[in-house]
Amino acid sequence: MKLFWDATKKLLPSCFSVIRKIRKKHTNEKMTMKQVTDVLKILKYINSLEPLPNTDLFPTSLYPWVTFQGDEPNCRVLETLNDAVSQGASDWLNHILENNKRPDETELARLQNLIQIIQLVRSDLQKAIEFYDKLFQETVNFPYAKSLYVFYQAKISTMCEPEVKAICKSVKKLNYSGYNSLTNGDINVDPLTEGTSLFELYLAIQRFVMLGVGLCPADSDTFHIKNFHQWFHGGVAQWLDIAVYKALQRIEKAVELDKLVHVDNTVKYSSSAVDTLTIFYQIKVFWEQLNWPNVEGSYTFIAKIIDDICRCCVFYADKMSEKVDGMGEVQDIYEKKFEVTNEWCLAINNIDYVRETLEPFTRDLGMNEVVQKMCELKSPVEAQRCQHTLENVIANAIDTVRNKIIELLEKVVSKMEPSMKRLLIEGAELCNQDSNSVHRLMMYVDNNLATLHRELNEENFNRTLEIVWNMLSDTLGEIIQTNLDKRRPPSFFDNLRKTLNLMLGSFKNPADCDNCDALKRTEQILRINGLETADLIHEVYLQLAEQFKKVKDSPYGEISVKAKFEDNTLTVEVMNARNLMAMDSNGSCDAFVRVHLLPEHKFSGIDKPKTKTHNKTQFPLFDETFVLKLSPEQRQLEDGLILFSVKDKDLLGYNNQYIGEALLHFSDIEDTTQPMSCLPQIHLQLSRPTDLTMSSDGINALEHRQGDKQAKEFLRKFKQRMG
Template sequence: MRAKDGIQQVDGGFFERFGSLLRESAEIAKEQEQKEQIECAEQAAKVITKIEEETEEDEEKKVKSDEENEEEEIAPSDTEDNKADYIAVGWNIDDLYLEILYEILHNVGCDVSYDIGQTALFSYIQDAFKMSNEKHEELLAKAEQKEAPDILLNVEIIEAKDIAPKDSSGFTDPFVTLYLTSNSSHRYNTSVKTETLNPVWEEHFALPVTDKSIEDTLCLEVWDFDPAESVREKLGKMFQVKGIKGVRKFVKEVAVTATTGQHTNELVGMARIPLKTIPASGMTMWYSLDKKNKLTRQGVVKVHLAFGSEKNQQVAAQEHRHLLRILLLHELESSQVSPYWWCGNFSGQAEAIITQHSVQSGLTVTDVALSQFAVYSSIHRDHPLNFALFSNLIDKLIKPIQTMTVSEEEAKLFWDSVKRLLPSCFATIRKIRKKCPNEKATLKMIKEVLKILSQLITIDPPENFNLFPANLYGWLSYAGEGPNCDINATLRDAISQGASDWFNYILENNQTSDNSEEGKLQNMLKIIQLVRVDLQRAIEYYDRMFQEIMNFQYAKCLYILYQVRIATMVEPEVVTMCKSLKTINYDWNCFSDSEANEPLALGTKLFELYLALQRFVVLGQGLCPADYESFHIRNFYDWFHGGVTQWLDIAVFKALKRIEKAVELDNLKPVDNTVKFSSSALDTLTIFHQIKIFWDQLNWPDVEGSYTFIAKIIDDICRCCVFYADRTSQRVEGLGDRVDVYEKRFEVTSEWCLAINNIDYVRQSLKPFTDKLGMEDVIQQLSELKSPLDAQRCQHTLNNVIENSIDTVRNKIIELLETVTNKMSPAMKRLLVEGAELFSQDSNSIDKVMRYLDNNLATLHEHLSEDNFNRILEIIWENLAEILSDLIQSNIDKRRPPSFFANLRNTLQLMVKCFKQSEGDSECDQLKKVEYLLFINGLETSELIHQVHLDRWREQQNIKQGPFGELTVRAKFEGNVLFVEVMNARNLHPMDSNGLCDSFVKVCLLPEEKFTNIQKPKTQTQNKTQFPLYDETFKINLTSEQKNIKDGLLLFSIRDKDLFGMNTQFIGEAFLHFNEIAQSTESIESHPQLQLPIHRPTNLNTDLMKALESRQGDKLAKEFVKKFKQKMVKETN
C-alpha cells in the first residue's frame, strides 16, 4: 500500500484524479441529477394528481396557503381607469345605497343557504358603504316610502318524465297549465306533445308577483289532451289499443262519445310550489305529479324558477358593478384574504345583497358574469385574486363574445378587462421561479393562468385593439407597427424573459471572490447545475401542463435560451484557459526534475465542466431533437480541444515518470499467489486504464477529432510499453551473478522471471487495450464520413503502430530470455564436455553441474509464465544446438573416437531429460539435427556404413523409375531359410560401345559383418541385352539371429562383364529390406514380383559420408568411401 502511495506521489495522483476519481465525480453528479429528477418527478406526480382529483367543493374548504406572496408590478399607465369608471352617470353613493336598502326591504325569494334577517343586512351594508347612522336612517326612510317594485316570476317548463298513460294506445298527449293560487283565473298553457310519456317543452312564462304574494303558491297541472272525435274516428283507432287497461279505456271513450258527444281533457297530475321556497337566485327542480285518490305519483316535471324585474339593463349593470366593487373591497379588507386566494366566495350577507340586486334588476347570467369579470380584473391589480375565478368567468363569456350577442360597449368592457388582467398573468409566468413549485396552489395558479390564455386565444379582439401595449410589456420582442394581439408570441417572450431574468439572478447571487481559473470553473459548474435544476423542474412540473393546455413546449423554450447564455458564458473562459496551458517538453530517455513536478494548474475542474456540459447537451437532444443541430453549444467539445491535447501530452510525461518510479519500487515479487507478475506491471496497466477511463468520460463526439486523439493515445501507450520494457530490463541487470573462490556462475532468480513476465503481461494487454478505445467505431464513422479508402488507410496506420510496438516489446522479452540462456551456457558446455570425457565414470563434477541446471530450470518453470517458459526452452535448445555443433566440429578435427561422441550424446540426453518438464516439451529441430550428428559420429565404422546403406534404401523409396533400369525379384522367408529369385531386368543402362550389356546380379546381405559366413550368390551373365532374363533362385540358410537382425538388407548389385571376363563395371544397385520380405511356406512363384529401381549414389555431402570421411585413420572407412565415390562415376556418352 505504501509503494502504491509512493507511486501516486510522483505525480500527485494525476491519473487517478483524471481517471477513476473524475469518473466517480461524474457518476456522483449524474446519480445526484437522477436522484433529484426522480424526487422532483415523484413530488410533481403527487401534486399534479391531487390537483387533477381535487373538486371545486374541496377547493372551497381548503385552508389558507402559506405560499410566498407576491404583488405583480403593473405600469402606472395601466391605471388610466379609476374607481369612478364603475359609477353610472347621474348616480352617486347615496343613490346606490338607497337602491340596495329598497331591495332589502322588498326581498324576493327565499335562499335556502342563508337565514339572514333585514337587520343583519342593514348592518352589513352600512359597514360596507361606510355610512353614518344618521345618513343610514335618512336613506332607509326614503326607501320605505317608495312603492314596491314590479317583480316577475320567470318559469320555464323544461320537460316531464314517466307520465301516466291516459289513452287506450298506452300513451298520453300532455300539456301543462300553470297559475298562481291568488289569481287562478289567469292561467298559462304549454303546447301539447302527442303520444309520449316523456315530453320536452322548454317553454317560458312570466307571472307578475306582488310584494304580498310571498305566501302565494304556483300550481302546475299536467293534462292529457282529448281531441274532438266522432265515434267512427274513435273506432278507427281500435288497432292502436294496447293491453287490458287500454281496452277498458277504449270502450269507455267510445261509450262517452256515443252517449254525450263530449270531449273532456283528463288531469294527469299536479304539483304545488310555494313562492317562499324559491331562492332569489332561482332554481331548477324536479317535482312529483300527484292526483287525488292515487297513491303513486303520476310522473315528474322539471321546471326552472327565477324572479326578475324590468329595470333598464345598462343602468342595472352599472349599479351591479359598483355594488360588487364596494362589497368585494369590504370583504377583502375585513377578512384579510391572502393575495391570489379569493376565488369568488362572498359572505352570506354580501351574497344575499348581490343576488337580490341581480334578480330585482333583471340581469342575465351574461350580465352578471361580465360585471364580475370587469370588477374583479380591476381589483386584481391591487389585490391579486385567484386566477380560477377569471378562468371560470371567461368560460361563461366566451360564447356570448364569439356569437356577438353582447353589445359593442359590453365587448369593449370585456377586452378592457382582459387587458388589465393579462399583465398579471404573464408576470406570474415570468416570475414562476419565485414560487415553490411543489405546492398545489402554485401549480393550480399556473394551470388557471394557462387556461385563461387558451380561452382568450379562441376569441378575436376588436379591430385595432392593442392587447399588449409596449409601455406595459417592455420585454416583448414584437417589432410590428400595428397593434399586438399575439398571445402565443407573448407567452414565448414571457417565458424567455423569465428564464433570462432567472439566469441573471443566478449570476448575481453566485458571484465568487476567487478569481483564479479553478475558482471560475467551480462557479460555472455551479451555475450550470442550477440551470439544470430549473430545467428539471420545468420538465416535471410545468412542461406537460403547458403542452396540454397551450400546446407549448415550455422546457424546450427554456433550454433554447439557457444554451445560448451558457455558451456565451463558458466558451471564452474555457478557450482562454486551454490556450494558457503550458506545454511540457521532454526526452523519452531523459526527464527534467523541474518539469517532473509540473502540475496541471486547472486540476480536474476543467473536465468536470466538460462532463457537466456534456450532460447538458444530452438533455437538449431529448428536449429539442429538431433544433439540436442549430445549437451553438452542441460543439462545446471544440472549446476543450486544446485542453485535451495538452492533457494527453502531460499524461504521457506523467506516465513515463510513474512507470520509472513503479519499476524502481517494485520488489519483483508476485502480486499474489494466483499470478506470476509483480506490482510494476499492474501499476503500468493501471495508468493505461486510467487514461482509457478519461477518454471514455470525454466521449468525444467529433469523428475526426476522436481519430486524432485515439491515434495519439495509442502511440503514447505503445511508447510507454517500450519504455517499461527497457526500464524493467535495466532493473534486473546484474541480478543472479554469483562469484566465489571456486568459480563465477549465474543463477536464475525469481526476479529475472518476474521481470520477463511483467513485460509480457504488459505486451499482451496492449492490443485488447487499444481495441477498447473504440477504434473500430471511429473507423466505421470515418468510412461513412469520408470514404472507405481513407478509413482503411487510417486503420492501417494505427495497426502498424500497434504491431511495431508489440514486436519491439516481444524482441525485448526474447533479448532477456537470451541473456538468461547465455548466462547459463558456460555451465551447459562444461557439463557436455565433462560428460563426454567422464560419462562412464562416477563424477561429482557432473552431478554438481546437473544440480545447477536442474535448480535453474525449476526456478524458470516455477516463476515464468507457461508461454515464456516454453519460449526460453526453445532458446535453450537453439543455444544448446550451437554449443554442440561447435563441440562436434572441434572434436572431429581432433579425431576423437566414436565413444566420445556417444558419451556426448548420452550426456545431452540426460540434459534434455532434465530440461523437459512435461511430456509436451520438445527440443528444436536444430537440436535434433545435432543429436543425430552425435548419434552417427558415435557409431562404429561398420555401423556407420550400414547407416549409409539404410540411407540408400530410404532414397530408393522415393524413386519412381530407376535411371539405370529396373530389377524384378521375388523373395520369402521360410523358417530361417531365405529364398531369393532374381527374375529379370529391364532398360539396363548400356555399358558397351554397341549399346548393350553383358549383365549379372550379385546378392549381398547387409550389414556384412553380420553375414560373414554367408556366400554371396550371383546369377549367370546375360550377354548383349538390356532386358536380361536371369530366372535364378537362391536358397540362403540363416541363423535365427541373422534372420531377426534389425534393419537387415538385401543388396542387389548389377554389374557388366567385359569381353574377356577379367573386369566388371558397376551398372547400379537396388535394396530390399528384411521387413519387405514375407514369411511363408508357399512356393516362391506364388509371391508377388517386386520391381526395384536400379540406381547409384548421387550425394557425397551427407552427414553420414562426412562422418566416414572424417575417419581418415580408419581403413574400413577409407575403403568404403573410395568405393562409394567410384559408384558415383557418371555414365559416359
C-alpha cells in the first residue's frame, strides 16, 4: 500500500498539469479528449480510496497554488482539482493580459481593452461548456465551467469596477444651449464615441453575467459582478443625457419648421406635435437597446427617462411659447391690446397633445416588466411599492407638463390687459366691484374667451377657467383627494405631503385662505398614510395610549406597576391587579400579565415576560419583577411604550381570554438609581380598543393597506380585543 501511495504522489503532479494546461490542447484532436478523460478517471479512482494515515498527497512544495489551510495532511482531491482549474485560468488570464496591452492610457483605450479581455474570457468559457464541462461532471461530478466562471467573475469585477467607476465619475454633463451647441468642457473629446465604448463594455459584461445565470443558477445572485450595472450609473446617465440632447435638437428644428396650421381638419394641433412624439419614441428605442436589468433599482433610470421626457415637453412648450410670442399684439386709436389668435390656441393644443401621450409612452418603457421582476426577486408587496413609486414619478411628470400648459395659458391671459391680470389674481375682489370699467373689462374677456372656446379643446378651455378661479389651490386639492381615494403607498403620500406643504407655503397668509383648515387636515392624513406599516401600527398604539389616559373608571379592572430606567436597563415590577372582570362561570378569573415593549419592530430582540397565573381571584397579587436590557438606541426612543396585556388562562392554555390592557409611555418612567421599593406605584386602568379607536386616521390607513400582511394581521388581532 505504501508503494501504491508513493507512486500515486508521483503521478498526480502530471495529472494536475494536464488540467492546468488544458488550454494548450486542441479540442478537435482525439488524443486531447482521451488524455483529459484518463486524467479525470485517475482522479475519480484516487478520490474513492482511503489514503494511509499521514499521507500527504498534495505537499505545498509541489503544489504552491493549493489553497488548503489545514494542519493535517492534504488528501482532498476534488478541492485540489478546483484549485488547479482556477490556477490554470489565472495563468491563461495573465497570458492574455500580457499579450493585449493598452496602446495608451486614455479612457477610450482602457474601455476597449476591457472589452477585448471580456470577449476572450467568454470565448474560454464557451469552449469549456462545449468540450469539457459535461466530461468533468460525468466523470468526477465536478462543475468545470461553473468553477471557471466563479474565478473569472471575481477577476473581471476586480478589473472593471474601479475602471468603470473612475471613467463614469469623470464623465462631463452635457449642456444644451442651442441647436448647434454641444458643450462638454473639451472640444477634442467626442462624448458619443467614449459613451459608445462604455455602452459596449456594459453589453459585454451583461452577456457575461447572463452566462453566469445559466451556469450558476443557485449562486449567481451572490456574485459581486451581479450588480455590475451599478458601476455604470454615471455612464448610463450620460447616454440618457446624449439622447435628450439629440431630442432637444430635433424638437427645436421641428418647431422652427412648423407653419402653425392644423395637420388636417379633424384635429386641433400642428406638425411639430406629431414630430415631437416621434422623437420621444426614438428615446424609447434606445432604452430597449440598453436592456437595463429588471432588478431593484432599475426603475431609477425609467424615472430619469420620464423626467427627461418631461424636460423635453417643457422645452417644447417654451419653444412653442417663443414662436407665438408677439402674435396677437394690436394697436387701435384707443389702446394697445392683445387679441387671442388661432396660432396661440394651436400652440397650447400642441403642448397638451404631447402631454396626453406622456403616460402611455412611459408605460411602454417596460414599467410592468420591472415590477414583475421585483415580484419574483422579492415579494408582491415590494413590487407593488415599486409600481406605485413609478406611477408617482409619472404622475409628477404629467403634472409638470400640465403646469407648463397652465403657464402658457397664464401668459395668454396676462397679455389681455392689466385689469384682466388683476381679475385672474384677485378674482373675487374684482367681481365684487360694480363699475363701468369692470363691465368693459368683462366684455373684453368674454370676447377672447369665445375665441379660446372655439379653438381650444374642451380640457384646455376648462383649464383657462380654472386659472381665473385660483387654479393652484383647486388643482393641487384635486390631486391630493384623488390620490387619497386611490390609496397610494406610504412613499407616495409622504411625497404628496411635501408637495402640499410647498403649496401652503406659497400662500402669503394661510390663515386667510378658505381652504386652509381643509389643507391642514389633508396634511395630517398624508402624514399618517406616509408612515410605513410598522410605524403606522405604533401610531395606533400612541393614539390608543392617549385614549386610555382619559379612562377614569374601567369595567375591566386596574393594574398597579412600578417601572424605572437605570442607564440602558428597564426594570418593570407588576405588583397586583384589582377588580378584574370575571371571566369564569364561578365569577372569578385565572389572570396573568404579559409585558410587551412597543414599537415591536424596534424591540424585536427583547423578551416579552409573563407573570405566573393566579387562579380564582379578581385581586391577584403578582409581585414579579422583570429586568430588560436595552440597547442605547432602544432606550432613547421618544415614543416607546410598555403594553401590559392581562388575560384569563383557560384550562389547557390554548384559548386564553382577553381581559384588558394598559399602556405606559417611556416619558412617564423615571430614570433613577433608587431601589424599586422607593418608587411610587403607578395605577393604570385596564381598557380595550373602542369604536372611537377604529375610526381613527391610523386604523383607516391600515384598512386601506389590503395587500399588506402585517397590517391585515394587526387589524385582525386588534378587532378581537375590542370592547
